[in-house]
Amino acid sequence: MTTAAIVDLHAQPQRHPERQGEPERHLRALPLPAIAPRRAPRLVHGAVALTGLAGIVCAQLGLSVVISEGAYRLSDLQVQSTTLARAEQMLAEDVAVLASPQHIAVAADELGMLAGQPSQFLTIAGTATAGGPDALHMQAPALDRFGMYVPNSLLTEQPQAAAAVQQAQVEAARPYPGMLLPAGESPFSGDPTVAQAEQAGQPQQPQQPAPGTLLPAEANAGG
Amino acid sequence: MVAKRNRSRDRVRTTIIAVLTFAMLAGFVVRLADIQLVRAEALNAEADGRRGVSQTIFGTRGPIVDSTGTVLAESVDRWDLTVSPRYTRDLQPDLDGVEAVVTVGDALTEIGRITGDDPLDLQARIYAELERNPDSDYLMLSSGLDVEQFEAVQALDLPYVYLRLNPQRLYPAGSVAGNLVGFMGQSEPLAGIERSQDECLASEPGSRVFDRSADGTPIPGSMLTEPAVDGGTVELTIDSDVQYQVQQLTAQYTTQLRARSGTSIVMRTDGSIVAVAESPTVDPNDPSSSEQQDRGSRAFTAAYEPGSIFKTFSFAAMLDLGLITPRDELSVPWTYTAPGVRVRDASSHPVEQWTAAGILVNSSNSGMVRLAEQMDRGDYFEYLDRFGFGEQTAVGFAGEQSVPLRDASALDPQTSLNVLFGQGIATTPIQIASAYQALANGGVHLPARLIEGCTDAAGEVTRPEQGQGERVVTDATARQTLEVLENVVTDYGYDTFPIDGYRIAAKTGTAQMAYENGGGYDPDRMMISVAGVFPVDDPQYVVVTMYDSPQTLRTSAGAIPAFHDMVNLLIRHYDIPPSTTQPPEVPLEWTAD
Known part of the structure; x- marks a missing residue:
């Protein structure tokens, strides 16, 4: 009983017996709204949508391809620019070494060039020219058997300068008549061409002062 | 009954799901905070390390150029x-x-x-x-x-x-100005301008950070570049052509004289240095091939007792103080003795009737002492101070010596006489050149200059602070002193000295060299030197040349042809016209009639 009563408490409310069969209803079905009849989706819309999508995808793809291609091109050009900068640096380096005073002096010597005459000056008052300075007392060449007086180790890699230095050393070491030599060495054993040249009687230029000779000023005046 | 059980199970499930959801959410939040905040730096670094590349962009150390733009030092890859x-x-x-x-x-x-x-x-x-x-x-x-x-x-x-x-340092001109330019060690400058001007020359490295694709190509938009700042260009006042030729002459004369070393300085009248030559010297491309003591510049670092070329300054001081005139007449024996002091000339001679000018030209020690009897040594040292002695030159070369002047009042009697002819006082060659510059510049001493300026990467030029010139002696004193010194060139008995048509003032010196341990003078060592100014009618250059311990010619006569050749070279190089005026007659001797 109690259980039944409790169950009963939770039972669904029964409809009022009196209201059963009453026609009056609170909820009524409204007439259907006048919706336009749904048209079937047109093919063209789908096509447009899909094409648009494909277009966007393609455009994005294309854009990223272009950008990444640009990146490759940029990278390529940067590599090229670096390579060219390196080449430029190498050539500039060569020029700087070739333009060094030592190289110019050696090259000029090789070509048989001599220091130019000092400038002559005209005096406005008189008719005479006022000569420039006299000659230098120091007659030593820029190269001797020890190499250059003002060395430049970069020139040892320059074939022309290196050859000139070597030649100066060979010439300095070349025995001359009357030179004191170690016992048992003949003066002409070294270089047969020199011996031949000397035997052929080539002029020895006795007037030329020996390198390093101190000359009195008069001896060179006007020179 | 069943519905009730169902409902309570629903509730438990809901609770469990809620708790789980919250736990998960909390977990994510904690993780997020951990990643984004706590370990952010480490993780970023790790990510950069995996994908990103960080490169150092090396700036280029600035070049050193001479006054004509010739590169003396540059950096190469x-x-x-x-x-x-x-x-x-x-x-x-x-x-x-x-x-x-x-x-x-x-x-x-x-x-x-x-x-x-x-x-x-x-x-x-x-x-x-x-x-x-x-x-x-x-x-x-x-x-x-x-x-x-x-x-x-x-x-x-x-x-x-x-x-x-x-990157390495290259010195295209080799040892031309190698003594001045200096050289670099593995990474830091070790000597010369490289060291003293490091602030201008040094570059600041930059960096480049980017993400790279699998094949190493930078991913577009990921590049972050901080450019390197290249070092500035240091421009020197020297002329590398003259430097080369003066260096060559110095080396040739050093060889010819069999001297231990030779030093020559050419300076313009405005105090700027044209050339500082040393022999032996250093090729900065290969510094280790030179002896340790040859790797610097003795002109700045090797003080010595200058000897007779210093008499010029005593003479100028006395003239300026009005104590003497060049025509003052004296009888000069070859020795001077007073209680506790004794001064001798270089060689014995009979009593000579020399004027003050004659004393300077003949370089008489005893004559100088007699002339200076009235001169207060304090005044004399003030002159020396203004001539630039006793302090570093404005060049501030790396390792330059200053050799402070001694207290004039504390000199013993013998030294107070010796300082008149350059003994008991030490100077560097550059101080000598700088002091002769004052005489060449009408008595106004200008600070010696080696650095023209520093041009930084942006093109901004910084010129070194230039001290004001200081008047040492009057214009008349400077001119008179040079006129007396002209007679050294023409009347000293060396026909290798003068150059026809040019007015040259010079003073020779044969200085005794002290033992390195300070135990008196070394009889086997002497420094022969000539210092001079030309052309006297319009001074343009100061030339100082000196040779340590020559073996083939042990008097100053050995340095005279070298001085002649250097002056000659400058005349040729800069096309200096001959003097248009004649030197005034300055009597060197007198007769009592």
């Missing part, structure tokens, strides 16, 4: 060839895209051919490194590869070889 010893292996055709197997031996032979190293030596070094540490990942095989070598090695495309950029 060089590369070090390093290998990873543990990854050295023979390259296989399928694996490495080579046509045939390239053995390590082949590769080393190629490298040897490019760098000039012995391939067997390279191989031995790799073996030795692997012996030391089988996991070794780094070994430097060769350094200083130039562009051609770098490209040749790169073309070999060896996976275990890495070429590391290591």
